[in-house]
Amino acid sequence: MRINLCGVKIDRITLDEAVDLIVNHAVLNNEPEYVVTPNAQHILLLQDDSHFSEIYANAFLVVADGVPLVWASQLLGKSLPGRVNGTDLFEQLCKVAAEKGLRVFLLGGRPQAAEHAAKLLQQRHPDLNVVGTYCPPYGFETDQEELVAINAKIRAAAPHLLFVGLGAPKQEYWxxxxxxxxxxxxxxGIGGSFELVSGLVPRAPIWMQKTGLEWFFRLLAEPRRLWKRYILGNPHFVWLVFRQWLSQSLSEKTS
Structure with a gap:
């Protein structure tokens, strides 16, 4: 079941349920699918990007990566059961992949981030079969030869799970x-998870993750790159949620 949050349909599932659905599909079904992990920034992008919206509408799963989305769903009376953080999903899927013998491939991230993340995860889970990592060069999405080469690498490796860390909306487009x-x-699509798992970018303390302050920690860590996303984007997201709440309230009063 999916709920409507600012015009975006999001699956009402937990992290464990998402892992089970993904692993079961990878094991039992060869039909290719993809998963998206929206946060507040994605919600904003989806307001004005019809192609991005089409991508979301056809996803196998749409799971709420950000705590603000969970809070917004509660305000709107359509509570999500919890956050399905992209980095947690990445780590948990790698753990289960090691247990079930699934092959994984890591695409994207900053130079060396995927390699470092793979090594760390293999130290934790010695049976994890990482069949490839690749960091495409800047501007690869407009280079047809590079796109063909990327696809060839992935097909040759034949992973069950492909983790794509190219940032939104580039990773979803790809x-x-x-x-x-x-x-x-x-x-x-897991955004900057390779950097977080590898330690190239510090992750917020657990208490900040649980209280919805991870965005503030990331802003302090990378202010030049992220100030616009959070300082301008967060108030816009709050306005969209309030507008939906107001519309729902007025509709309930007149019905």
Missing amino acids: MYHNYQKIGVPISI
Whole structure:
């Protein structure tokens, strides 16, 4: 079941349920699919990008990556059961992949981030089969030869799970345009998770993650890159949620 949050349909599932659905599909079904992990920034992008919206509408799963989305769903009376954080999803899926013998491929991230993340995860889970990592060069999305080479690398590695860390909306565009070509059972957009898992970028303390302050920690860590997203974006997100709440309230009064 999906709820409507500012015009975006989001699955009402927990992290464990998301992992089970993804793993079961990877094991039992060769039909390629992809998963998106929206946060407040995605919600804003989706307001004005019809192609991005189309990508979301056709996703296998749409899971709430940000705590603000959970809070917004509670305000709107359509509570999500909890946050399905992209980094947590990445780590948990790698753990289960090691247990079930699933092959994984890491695409994107900053230079060396995917390699470092893979090594760390293999130290935690010695049976994890990482069949490839690749960091595409800047501007790869407009280089047809590079796009063909990326697809060839992935097809040759034949992973069950492809983790795509290219940032939004680039990673979603790439998955949508290529998931059928590469034939991977499940591709998952996970933003900057390779950097967080590898330690190249520090992750917020658990208490900040749980209280919805991870955005503030990330802003302090990378102010030049993220100030516009959070300082301008957060109030806009709050306004969209308030507008939906007001519309719902007025509709209930007149019905």
